[in-house]
Structures are given as structure tokens and as C-alpha cells.
Amino acid sequence: MKYELKKLFSQRFFLFFMLLLLAANCVLAYSAAPSDKAWNRALDDFWTCYHAAPVYFDTQYDAYTTAREHAISMQIEAVLRGEDPEKYAFEEPRTISPDSGYTDVEFYNALYGRKGYGERYREKLDRILTDTENSLQVVTDPYMTEYLHEVRATYTAMYSLSHSENRISGWDAYFAYDSMGILLLFAVVAAAWLFASADSGRGTEQLLFASTKGACGVVRQKILALLVFCAIGTAVFEASAFAMFCTKTTFAGADAFLASAESYLLCPYAVYIYEYALLRVVIRFAVLFSAGIFLLFAARMLPLVFGYPAFFVAFLGIQYAMKNSQTTPGTAYRALNLFYMLEPSHYFKRYSSVDLCGRSVPFLPAGAVLCAALLIVCTVLLLFQWKKTPKRKRFMPKFPVFLTYTPRTSFGFECKKLLISQKLLLPLILLLVIKAMICTAAMQQSVSYREQIYRNYMLTFQGLTIDETERALEQEHKKFLGLFAASEENSQRYANGEITYTELLASNLKKRTAEKKYEIFLDVKAEYERIQSLSCQGINAELVYGTGWKKLLSGAPDLLLLLVPITASFAYTAENKAKLRPVLHATPGGRTRMFLHKLFICNAYAVLWCVLFGLADLWWISETFTLPVWNAASASVPELADAIGVPTLGGAFFAMLAKRICMTSILTCTAVCIAQTAKSFLASPLVCFAGIFAPHLLSLLLGGWTKYLSVPNLYCFPPLPDPKSIPLAVFCFGIFAVLLFKTIRKLSAD
Amino acid sequence: MTDFLLRIEHVHKSYKHVKALDDFTTELKNGVYALLGPNGSGKSTLMNILTQNLRQDEGEIFLGGENIRGMGKRYRTMIGYMPQTVDVFPSFTLYDFLMYMAHLKEIDRKTACDQIDRLIEQVELEDYKHRKLGTFSGGMKQRALLSQSLLGNPSLLILDEPTAGLDPMQRIHIKNILTQYASNTCILLATHIVPDIDGLATDLIFLKQGKIVSQGKTERLKKSLDGIFWEIPLTEDLQTSSSAQFRVVRYVQRDGQTFARVFSAEKPCENAVSVNAEIEDCYYYHFEARL
CATH class of the missing domain: 1.20.58 (Methane Monooxygenase Hydroxylase; Chain G, domain 1)
Structure with a gap:
């Protein structure tokens, strides 16, 4: 096992990568750790709330029950006295029945302004207070009045706390907390890949497998080494974050703050400090180890660039299957944290590495079950398919007809090379399937109340x-x-x-x-x-249906069209791998002509994928929308829509398709050029970088209309509303990081 | 048939602080030129420069008086290149691969078909014409690569270790093929397996740290070393001490007796017999004996 670890740590670039991650981890933890001052302020806020609201949710319920019981007894007494019992009938306070009470998590979200929650819950608190005031004016029952007073006190305190400026920055902590998980996952991905590929030298594996320990022994050593790596990695990352935390805060404030049993929800660091720390570390370790094992097998069977997306795609696929297998939503449904199909942000937020490695406690069942399932699948494949199938055929789609066909032109040869070298063809096909599934789900989606009302209005007015x-x-x-x-x-x-x-x-x-x-x-x-x-102003425009698509389409598969230019750059893979480029370059047509042919073929290939995705969109739109016009285009670039007016549904569709094709073509040309001038493996990370970060940089520098030049906006159909959405970026960044890692590895190998 | 003349003049090439080629000057005509030298002596760099995969830092290369830098495609039409063992396109069949290379060499389809059939026959891979290259053994891949380099009847054939990893029969076979082409093609061949060029190479170029150590016709170079190589039959007392007493090039087993082939400017011992230098001896002389 120690030799396996040595294989890993003897690679300087890997050590550098680890140190980089560790440094990032420390910086994030330090920047997010609240100071003593912040703790004290938070403590003050908390005690203000605590004293002002001696009755919290439980008390609230008690008061409610007491009031109701009192009303019933009064009714009984009235009947006994021969009076009308209706006079003492219990009037259900609508807004403050136990069912409308907040859960702890909601309360936390309200207080700490979690994205999309804070405002909504502050509004809700506001409304409850108003209702309580109104109720106090009309209720005469003394028990009920007392109860309402208590409720008013509670909610007033909550309200003031939610508006307090002295809150610890929930987002900072949240970000640091999540980032640690992601960084660790990257480390595990890198390690798993290295464990898997360390023996990939010509004949090395056969040599090792022929040893006394045999194949099983070698694999077992690798798994053990991975286990040790995950344990050490988790410990080091946690310890470094904790150390950073300690440099900024003493525990006096934190201790007092955490003294309240129910206050742990108020700050994620509570999980760090006390009894939850061990639990969290164990869970994180378990999740990372499971992921590592999966990647170890995936990387043995597939290239890493495929293994990583496959990891996520498999997760999503299984989640989707689980969702469909649930007949009634219930505890199991929630525990498994199932596929929230129709909202991209939820979709990613719940299933990304963030949840699996960050706030993993509630999601452990999902993570554990999925990892176990994937592990079993991989092991079965490994046992039954691995040895029987030649390496190049493993999991690769077969093109028997195509392979026997000898092209007649250079174009044909380039096309053949591109398709044969398509390691990512399968994920793209999977993406298309997922896209089709999403479109189908979108068709079956029942329209929400709000959507229904809006739709009715639009149908009336349009x-x-x-x-x-x-x-x-x-x-x-x-x-x-x-x-x-x-x-x-x-x-x-x-x-x-x-x-x-x-x-x-x-x-x-x-x-x-x-x-x-x-x-x-x-x-x-x-x-x-x-x-x-x-x-x-003389601009021709009309009222159009302007919502619904956000919920009806997940942009995720569209986003991952970014894989197309990356895969296109693999047109050079075969000759680069075979070190055949010098031979090709030594021929008359092996330079400019070959490059132009490649460029043409790769673009044709990219356009083909865009069209396929477009057809899925078209299918969905034609099945779902009955409205004559649609404002997808105006949503993507409002200024443009204002200038040219609202296109027809067909017009909007083709505009979006053109936009997507342009984006893909530009990135494809970039990828092919980089692969030609430099090395093909450089193309992928650079394209990812260009695709994800360059538009952001551009919009930062230039502003104006360039803010629409984001990958989500240009790729997704309809464009995603929030191009800076963290969960979406996480996935793309994950691919980018893996490719970057691969590049560093390649470079160091060269 | 016009006379082929490739003139390489004062070519320099460095990688950071390492001089790969240092003032390399030579002329190549029709015939087989064996490029010999230890690892890192600049053989592959020279080949890459000749195939225009690398650009020299200094110096020029002329083909028939014309600088190859300005010739572009015209020059590349005249060359055939076979690099060291490569994996080729594993998913292409042999026929696909050769047809693809023919396309790149801009050979018209009909001629290409004829040539491919002939070459496949020459390298004895007829039965594997439609088999994928990924299933080929090392030797078969080498032969496939050789056949692609011969496509289009190149005037300059650049072969980087063409016989590496081949069994004796295959090596003989490749040697025979090259001999057929030697009369009207300039073949530049780099190899570490010296016996392979014995009887094949018309000229030898010894390269050391990017510089030509020696160059000339094979026979002339061999003759120039006559009288400094000796064979000593090993007696019992010499069995253990020979390597300490003499500069042994190699040991040879013949007729049940072991002989030490030694290098010495004078007769090393009484029973030493002078022998004619072979290419291996030349190699020893240039890279070991001179040290």
C-alpha cells in the first residue's frame, strides 16, 4: 500500500495540486470564519430573540392547544347551561396554526438570508405579524388573546433578528463550508485517477498482475491506499480549516453562542466545533471514499474526462429513476432528496458535490445509496466485462458499418477519425437522452397555481x-x-x-x-x-407569454454542450497519441489541408449536436406550447428584443439555435486551433476556460450587452436567467478542473 | 532518373542549453545512409528537421540547389518518413491507413490503390489488409509504417529505427525491401542495431552530441580501421582476466571456442590475430575507443 501512496505522492505536480487546494481551503476558511466580535453580536441577537420569545414553536403549539381545549370546554359548559355552543366556538387562527409554523431550517434560512429564502420569509413574517395584529383586534377570548400576544412577541423578535445588521455573514460561511467539500472532491478525483493510471505504462500492469499478489491484490492495495488518502485528506483539510478558524476567533463567544441546544442551526460552524465535528468528518470521509472508489473504477475503464461527467450523469440518472419509482412522495422521497427536475438551480444544488461533501448530513442516505449502487454496477462490469473485452472496446460505441467503410476523400477520413476517437460520444448521447427526458417531463409537468393564473391572463389578453x-x-x-x-x-x-x-x-x-x-x-x-x-417610440412589440420556461426546462444538458467543442478537439487525439503527427506533417497534404478539413468536419459535427439538441427543444415546444409567440429571444438579450421586436415562436427558436451554433462553432474553432498549434489535451481546459470565464471577464471589463455573452445564455434554450448561478458553475468548473489537472499531469509527463 | 542531391549545410539546433545538432554538414545522394550514434546524439532531431517537423536554428538544407524551406509541398511530396515505433490509428484497417496516407500524399486514387496492393504484398501483410491496426503485432505495425513511407515512391526515405522490435526474419525481410529501393532512392536510416545495416548501408554517418564524428562509404571506413582489431582465443587463464588486460570489444563463440575481439593499436599478445573491422567495430572505435 505504501508503494501505491508513493506512486501518488512522488508526482510533484500532484503535490503541487494538493498544496494549492489546501491553500485555497485555508484562505476560504479564514476569510469566512467569524471573529469574536461577530460572535458577540450574533450572541446578543440570539439572546434578544431568545428572551423576547420564551415561547418558540413548541410553546406556540401548546398555547394553540390550550386555547382550543378551553374553547371546547366552554362549549360543553354552554351546552350544559342550555346556551348556544356556537357562541364559544373555537376560531381557528389561520395564519398561526401549527401547520403554518416554520421549521428550524426555514427559520435559519429566514434569519441568514439564504439565497431566495430570506426575502420571502421576511415577507412571510411581516404578514404573520399583520395578521396577528388584526386577530388581536377581533378576538375576545382571553386565552386566545394571550396566545396571540405570545405569538406576536415571538415573531416580533424573529422579525427584528431577521432584519438585524449584525448577523454573521451566512453566505461567507456557507461558501467556505461548501468549497471545502468541493476542493476535497477534486483532490479525491485526482488521487483516484492517479491510482488507476499509475500502472498504465506499456506492460507495467501485466507485470504487476503477474506478480504473486495478482490483479486482486494490486487492486486491493490501491483501494487501501485510496482509503488512507481519503482519511488523511479529510483530516488535513478539516484540521487546516479548523486551525484557520481558531486564528480568528477564541471560543468564548462561540461557546456561549452554542450553549443553546437549538442554536446550532444558526451557524454551520457549530457543526465544526462540538459533537457534530466527528460525525461530519466521518460522513465526509465516507462520501469521498465512495466517490473515490467509483472514480477509481471509472478511470480504469474510461478516460477521466469521461469518468467525471459519468460520475454525475450516473448520479442524476439514478436519482431520476428513484424519483419515478416513488409512487407517493414521502419521507423516503425527501430522505433520498430526489430529482428536482424542473429547476436548474435546485437540480444542481441538491445533487452536486456541494451537498455530498458539504452539508452532507441530510443527504447521506442519497449519497451512500448511490455510491453503493454505482460501486456494485462497476464491480459487476469489472468482473464480467473487464477481462473479456479488449481495452479499446470497453464501453465504446461500435460503428461496424462505418469502420468497414473506407472513405474516398480526406473529409471522410477526418470524419472517421473524429468519430472513432470520440471518447465522449457516449456522454453526449446520454446528455441528449437526458435532454429528451427533461423535455418529456416538461410536457407532463402540471402547471403551478401561479403559472395557471398567468397563462389564463395571457390567453385572455393576447x-x-x-x-x-x-x-x-x-x-x-x-x-x-x-x-x-x-x-x-x-x-x-x-x-x-x-x-x-x-x-x-x-x-x-x-x-x-x-x-x-x-x-x-x-x-x-x-x-x-x-x-x-x-x-x-415606434418599436413594434406585443404582449407575449413571458414566464414558465424557467421551470419547464432545465438548462443543464444544454450547458454541457460545452463538451462538443472539447470532443471536437479530439480529432487530433488518435494521431497525437500514436505520435503520428510528424509522419502526417511530412506529407504534402498533412498540414494546411488536413487542418482545414478537420476544422470543417469538427464544425459540422458541432452543428449536428446543436441541431439534435434543437430538435429536442422543438419537439418539446411544439408539444407543450399552444401560444403563438414566445419571448425566449427577448429574455436572452432584452435590448435586442426591444430593438427588433418580439419574434414568432419559430423565429425565436431559430434565433436561439443560431446563437447556440455560433457559440459552439467559435469554441470548436478555438479548440481545433489550439489542438493544432499546441497539443490537443490543452484544447479542452482552454476551451472550458474560454467558455466559462472569458465571458464573465468580458462583461466585467466592457459591461453593456456583453453581459449576455455567458455560456448559459448562449447555450441554453431558453437561456438561463442567472448565468452566475453557483451550482451550475460548479459542474462546469468541475470538468474544467479535471481537464486542467489532466493537462498539468501531461505537461509534467512531457 | 535524375540524381538526387540533398545538401545539409551548417545546421544547428539547440534545446535550451543542449546542443542537439552542432554545425551539421553533409550531402546525401541515392543510397543507404546509416546514421549511427548513442541516445541523444541528435539523430531524431536531424530526421525531424529533414521532415520539416522541426526548424533548425541555423543553417540551410538544399535539395538540388533549392532551399527546402521554400519548397513546401513539393519537398514533402518527395519524402517518405517512418518514425520510431508508433501505435498508428488503432481503429483504422491497414488499407484505410494506407489509403489515408495516400490521400495526404496527394496520390490519385487509382495509383494509390495499385501502390497499396503492391506495397502490402511487399511487406507480406496481404492477409491483414482489412484487419484493424490495433490488432497488429509490433512487427506488423513496423511493416505497415514502412509501407506508408514507401507510398508515392519517395526520393528521400527517412527511417527511424525501422527494425526495432522485429524478429530476425522480419528484419531480414525489411532489409531486403530497402535494398530493392536503395538504387534509386536516398535512404537515411537511423538505428541502434548495427548488424541490420551490415550489407545494406552504403554510407555511414557517426553522430555524437550533434556533431559528425566520422562519415564516409562503409567499406572505406571499415578499411580505415584495419589493423587495430584483434581476436584472441581465450585460454583458461585469460577467461577471467581478459577484460582487465585488453580493451575487449566483444566476445565471440566459434567452433566451440571463445574469442575476445579486442581493440589495440599494436598486437596485444602473441596469439592475437588481426581481423577486418566490421561496422560494430567502427561504432566501438568512434564511441568507446576514442574516449
């Missing part, structure tokens, strides 16, 4: 003349205003004793429903007014 639309909007607006006025009036009438409290609640309920609808209506109205102002 196609009307300007006057008609205006009139219809006006009419709808009046309807809302009338409803709200009626609700106000009912409150007054209740105060005057003209209506019962139940009638008031019914009226309020109507108002609440109307309010939801009203928000959407106002959006539609605002869009209409924007279009009107464009019309005034």
Missing part, C-alpha cells in the same frame, strides 16, 4: 387589439379594487356587529386569494405598459 387589451386590463383592475374595498368594508361591518367573524374571515380569505392573483395581474399590466411605451 391576440386582442390594443384597445381591447386596454379595456380588458382596466376591467380586471376594477374587479380587484372592488374586491379589496369590499373586504375593508366587511372589517368595518364586523366592528359594527353587522356581520359575524366567520363572514369576516371568509371575506378576508377571498381578499387573500385575490391578492395572489392581483400580484400576477400587476406584472402583466406592467409588461403591457412597457410595450405601450415601446410602441410610442
Whole structure:
């Protein structure tokens, strides 16, 4: 085993890579660690909340139960006295029933402003407080009044805490915490790959397998070495982060802060410090080791560039299968944290290495089950297929017809070489399948309440003349205003004793429903007014269906079209691997002509993939959308849409396809040029870099319309709304990192 | 048939601080030129420069008086190159590979078909014409590579260790093929297996640290070393001490007796017999004896 470790650590570039990761880990941990001052502030905030709200969720429930029991006993007594029991009927406080109480996680999210949560929950708190105030005005029951007072105190404290400026920066901690997991995963990926490929020299493996230990012994040693590496890696990473944490904070503040049993949710570092630390380390180690084992086998059977995406694709595939196998969503469904198919951010957030290595506690079952399943599959493949199948045929798609065909032109030969050398053809095909699955799922997707309302509005308003639309909007607006006025009036009438409290609640309920609808209506109205102002400027525009696609399509497979230029650069793989380039260059047509032919073929290949993905989109659109126009194009580059107006559905589709083809072609040309002028393995990371980071840099430097030049925007159909989405970037960055790692390895080998 | 003349003049090539070729000057005509030298002596660098895969730092190369740098395609049409053992395209069949190379050499399809059939026959791979190169043994790959280098009847054939990894029969076979082409082709052949060029190479070029140590017709070079190589039958007392007493080139077994072939400017001992120098002796003389 120690020889296996020596093989790993004797590679200087690997040590350099590890040190780099460790340094990044330390920097992140240090930058995110809260200082004593921050702890004290957080502690103050917490105790403010704690004292102000002696009744928290449990107490809240107790108060609710007591009030209800009291009401029931009063009703019984009323019956015994011969009075009308309805007089003492328990009036369910709608907004503060136990069912509407927050979970701890939601509370935490509300307090620490987790992306997409903070604002929403602050609004919710705000609304609850208003409702409580309203309820206090009408409720006469003393128990209920007391209960409402307590609730008001609790939520007031929560509200003030959620608006506190002294909060520890949740995002900083969150980022550092997650990054550690990802960095560790990269380390394990690198190590697994090295363990797998260390003996790949010509004849080395046969030599080792022929030894007394045999193949099993060698593999066992590798697994043991990986285990040791994961253990040491996890320990070193955790320890370094902890050390960084210690340099910035003493534990006086943290100790006090963590004294409360339920406060651990308020800061992820709580998990670090106390009894959860060991659990977390063990879980992280287990997940990393499982991932490492998978990658070890994957890398033995496949090139790493394939192994890494395969790792994720397999995860997603299994998650999807699990989701479909669930008949009723329940605990198991939640525990396995199943495939959130239709929202890209969730899609990645929940299944990326972030969750598996960072906040892995709730997701352990999913990670463990998946890793185990993959491990079994790999082992079975290894046992039954590995030795029987020649190396070049393992998992590779076969092209029997194509292989027997001898091309008649250089184009044909280049095409043949490209397809034969396609190590990533299978993942691309898988991507296409996933894309098709997503499109199918999108078709079957039931429309949400909000979507339904919006859709109804659009169906009503679209196609009307300007006057008609205006009139219809006006009419709808009046309807809302009338409803709200009626609700106000009912409150007054209740105060005057003209209506019962139940009638008031019914009226309020109507108002609440109307309010939801009203928000959407106002959006539609605002869009209409924007279009009107464009019309005034002489720009032809009309009201179009403008939402829904965010939820109906996951852009992930589209994003991974980035693989196409990378695979195109593999057109040079065969001759580079065989060191045949000097021979080809020594021929009259082996330079410019061959390069041009390659360029042409690679672009044709890239366009073909874009068209295939486009067809999947078209299939989905034609099946799902009945609306005549669609604003995908305007969403991707609003300025452009404002200038040229809204295209038809077909127009929008072809615009997006053209955009995608342009992006792919540019990157393909870059990849092929790099592969020609430098080495093909350099092409992949550079293209990744160009594709992911260059647009960001460009938009930072130039601003303006260049901000739309991101990979998600140019590739995805429809474009993704948030090109800087971390979960999306994580995956792309993962591929990039692996390729970069491979490059460093190659370079050091050369 | 026009006379082929490739003139290499004062070619220098360095990699950082290492001089791969140092003022290399020579002329190549039709015939077999064996390029001999230890590892790192600059053989592959020279070949890469001649195939235009590398550019020399200084010096020029002229083909028939014309600088090859300006000839581009015209020059490359005239060369055939076989590098050291390579894996070729494992998924291509032999026929595919040769046809592909013919395309790159801009040979028209009909001529290419004829040539490919002839060459496949010459290298005795007829039965493997439609087999994938990935399934070929090392020797078969070498022969496949040799056949591609012969495509288009090149005037300059550059072969980098063509017989490496081949069995004796295959080596003889390749030697025979090259002999056929030697009369009207300039063959530049780099090898470590000296016996392979015995009887094949018309000229020898000894290269050391990028410099030509010696160069000339094989027979002339061999003759120039006559009288300094001796064979001593090993007696019992010499069995153990011979290597200490003499500068032994190698030991030879003949008729049940062991002879030490030694290098010495004078007769080393009484029973020493002067022998004619062979190419291996020349190699020894230039790279060991002179040290």
C-alpha cells in the first residue's frame, strides 16, 4: 500500500495540486470564519430573540392547544347551561396554526438570508405579524388573546433578528463550508485517477498482475491506499480549516453562542466545533471514499474526462429513476432528496458535490445509496466485462458499418477519425437522452397555481387589439379594487356587529386569494405598459407569454454542450497519441489541408449536436406550447428584443439555435486551433476556460450587452436567467478542473 | 532518373542549453545512409528537421540547389518518413491507413490503390489488409509504417529505427525491401542495431552530441580501421582476466571456442590475430575507443 501512496505522492505536480487546494481551503476558511466580535453580536441577537420569545414553536403549539381545549370546554359548559355552543366556538387562527409554523431550517434560512429564502420569509413574517395584529383586534377570548400576544412577541423578535445588521455573514460561511467539500472532491478525483493510471505504462500492469499478489491484490492495495488518502485528506483539510478558524476567533463567544441546544442551526460552524465535528468528518470521509472508489473504477475503464461527467450523469440518472419509482412522495422521497427536475438551480444544488461533501448530513442516505449502487454496477462490469473485452472496446460505441467503410476523400477520413476517437460520444448521447427526458417531463409537468393564473391572463389578453387589451386590463383592475374595498368594508361591518367573524374571515380569505392573483395581474399590466411605451417610440412589440420556461426546462444538458467543442478537439487525439503527427506533417497534404478539413468536419459535427439538441427543444415546444409567440429571444438579450421586436415562436427558436451554433462553432474553432498549434489535451481546459470565464471577464471589463455573452445564455434554450448561478458553475468548473489537472499531469509527463 | 542531391549545410539546433545538432554538414545522394550514434546524439532531431517537423536554428538544407524551406509541398511530396515505433490509428484497417496516407500524399486514387496492393504484398501483410491496426503485432505495425513511407515512391526515405522490435526474419525481410529501393532512392536510416545495416548501408554517418564524428562509404571506413582489431582465443587463464588486460570489444563463440575481439593499436599478445573491422567495430572505435 505504501508503494501505491508513493506512486501518488512522488508526482510533484500532484503535490503541487494538493498544496494549492489546501491553500485555497485555508484562505476560504479564514476569510469566512467569524471573529469574536461577530460572535458577540450574533450572541446578543440570539439572546434578544431568545428572551423576547420564551415561547418558540413548541410553546406556540401548546398555547394553540390550550386555547382550543378551553374553547371546547366552554362549549360543553354552554351546552350544559342550555346556551348556544356556537357562541364559544373555537376560531381557528389561520395564519398561526401549527401547520403554518416554520421549521428550524426555514427559520435559519429566514434569519441568514439564504439565497431566495430570506426575502420571502421576511415577507412571510411581516404578514404573520399583520395578521396577528388584526386577530388581536377581533378576538375576545382571553386565552386566545394571550396566545396571540405570545405569538406576536415571538415573531416580533424573529422579525427584528431577521432584519438585524449584525448577523454573521451566512453566505461567507456557507461558501467556505461548501468549497471545502468541493476542493476535497477534486483532490479525491485526482488521487483516484492517479491510482488507476499509475500502472498504465506499456506492460507495467501485466507485470504487476503477474506478480504473486495478482490483479486482486494490486487492486486491493490501491483501494487501501485510496482509503488512507481519503482519511488523511479529510483530516488535513478539516484540521487546516479548523486551525484557520481558531486564528480568528477564541471560543468564548462561540461557546456561549452554542450553549443553546437549538442554536446550532444558526451557524454551520457549530457543526465544526462540538459533537457534530466527528460525525461530519466521518460522513465526509465516507462520501469521498465512495466517490473515490467509483472514480477509481471509472478511470480504469474510461478516460477521466469521461469518468467525471459519468460520475454525475450516473448520479442524476439514478436519482431520476428513484424519483419515478416513488409512487407517493414521502419521507423516503425527501430522505433520498430526489430529482428536482424542473429547476436548474435546485437540480444542481441538491445533487452536486456541494451537498455530498458539504452539508452532507441530510443527504447521506442519497449519497451512500448511490455510491453503493454505482460501486456494485462497476464491480459487476469489472468482473464480467473487464477481462473479456479488449481495452479499446470497453464501453465504446461500435460503428461496424462505418469502420468497414473506407472513405474516398480526406473529409471522410477526418470524419472517421473524429468519430472513432470520440471518447465522449457516449456522454453526449446520454446528455441528449437526458435532454429528451427533461423535455418529456416538461410536457407532463402540471402547471403551478401561479403559472395557471398567468397563462389564463395571457390567453385572455393576447391576440386582442390594443384597445381591447386596454379595456380588458382596466376591467380586471376594477374587479380587484372592488374586491379589496369590499373586504375593508366587511372589517368595518364586523366592528359594527353587522356581520359575524366567520363572514369576516371568509371575506378576508377571498381578499387573500385575490391578492395572489392581483400580484400576477400587476406584472402583466406592467409588461403591457412597457410595450405601450415601446410602441410610442415606434418599436413594434406585443404582449407575449413571458414566464414558465424557467421551470419547464432545465438548462443543464444544454450547458454541457460545452463538451462538443472539447470532443471536437479530439480529432487530433488518435494521431497525437500514436505520435503520428510528424509522419502526417511530412506529407504534402498533412498540414494546411488536413487542418482545414478537420476544422470543417469538427464544425459540422458541432452543428449536428446543436441541431439534435434543437430538435429536442422543438419537439418539446411544439408539444407543450399552444401560444403563438414566445419571448425566449427577448429574455436572452432584452435590448435586442426591444430593438427588433418580439419574434414568432419559430423565429425565436431559430434565433436561439443560431446563437447556440455560433457559440459552439467559435469554441470548436478555438479548440481545433489550439489542438493544432499546441497539443490537443490543452484544447479542452482552454476551451472550458474560454467558455466559462472569458465571458464573465468580458462583461466585467466592457459591461453593456456583453453581459449576455455567458455560456448559459448562449447555450441554453431558453437561456438561463442567472448565468452566475453557483451550482451550475460548479459542474462546469468541475470538468474544467479535471481537464486542467489532466493537462498539468501531461505537461509534467512531457 | 535524375540524381538526387540533398545538401545539409551548417545546421544547428539547440534545446535550451543542449546542443542537439552542432554545425551539421553533409550531402546525401541515392543510397543507404546509416546514421549511427548513442541516445541523444541528435539523430531524431536531424530526421525531424529533414521532415520539416522541426526548424533548425541555423543553417540551410538544399535539395538540388533549392532551399527546402521554400519548397513546401513539393519537398514533402518527395519524402517518405517512418518514425520510431508508433501505435498508428488503432481503429483504422491497414488499407484505410494506407489509403489515408495516400490521400495526404496527394496520390490519385487509382495509383494509390495499385501502390497499396503492391506495397502490402511487399511487406507480406496481404492477409491483414482489412484487419484493424490495433490488432497488429509490433512487427506488423513496423511493416505497415514502412509501407506508408514507401507510398508515392519517395526520393528521400527517412527511417527511424525501422527494425526495432522485429524478429530476425522480419528484419531480414525489411532489409531486403530497402535494398530493392536503395538504387534509386536516398535512404537515411537511423538505428541502434548495427548488424541490420551490415550489407545494406552504403554510407555511414557517426553522430555524437550533434556533431559528425566520422562519415564516409562503409567499406572505406571499415578499411580505415584495419589493423587495430584483434581476436584472441581465450585460454583458461585469460577467461577471467581478459577484460582487465585488453580493451575487449566483444566476445565471440566459434567452433566451440571463445574469442575476445579486442581493440589495440599494436598486437596485444602473441596469439592475437588481426581481423577486418566490421561496422560494430567502427561504432566501438568512434564511441568507446576514442574516449
